Amino acid sequence: MTPMKEDYLKIIFELGGTKKKVSNKQIALSLDIAAGSVTEMVGKLVQEGLAKHTPYAGISLTKKGIRYAETLVRKHRIWEDFLVDKLNYDLPDVHxxxxxxxxxxxxxxxxxxxAFLGNPTHCPHGGAIPDKDGHYQEDSHTSLADxxxxxxxxxxxxxxxxxxxxxxxDIALQIGQQVTVIKHDPFExxxxxxxxxxxxxxxxxxKAAHNVFVK
Known part of the structure; x- marks a missing residue:
């Protein structure tokens, strides 16, 4: 599997595609790519049995796609935890x-x-880390924008x-902060x-508000 396909699986997973339909627009905003590129890749994922697509509703991962995404996400987030916690990397530099x-x-x-890290449940940017049996606490999928x-x-x-x-x-927004939503300015x-x-x-x-999740 190509790194680009893996990036799509991970982002669909992050956006809640294990439980709900994720729109092409959400994927495009998160990966910072054109919507047309998303449509093409979604078709490939569907052909390979990794995702399901419903016109005008969105895309979700199949059981096969979920298993693949969980494996990728687990390795990725455990390394991020190691780099931040043990090697003192700054969060923006670990991805x-x-x-x-x-x-x-x-x-x-x-x-x-x-095991060395003490079985962390979340990575430094707040995402859940699946354990080796695929168990993890489900993330919030409510974006700040919504x-x-x-x-x-x-x-x-x-x-x-x-x-x-x-x-x-740069704007000093951090995991765990308690905030009040004041207003959404129109026209994006x-x-x-x-x-x-x-x-x-x-x-x-x-764009950032679509990629920050709250509870």
């Missing part, structure tokens, strides 16, 4: 390293890393994307939130 390492990691090695004005929410996780993580670092404008602990108001860009 590219973990992307390389996941492809050369045996089941024995990932099991040993998991949260109503006036809602009080907790920042739970971010999509694993270098540019996104750099942007969120930012979502303004207020951090409860400080009262600081932060405008979060339209």
């Amino acid at each position: 590219s390293e973990a992307e390389v390492l996941e492809h050369v990691t045996s089941e024995r090695l990932v099991d040993s890393l998991e 949260t109503e004005d006036g809602s009080d929410v907790s920042i739970e996780r971010f999509i694993d994307n270098h540019d996104l993580l750099m942007y969120l670092h 404008g930012p979502v303004t939130i207020e951090v409860k602990a400080t009262g600081q108001r932060i405008p979060v860009s339209y």
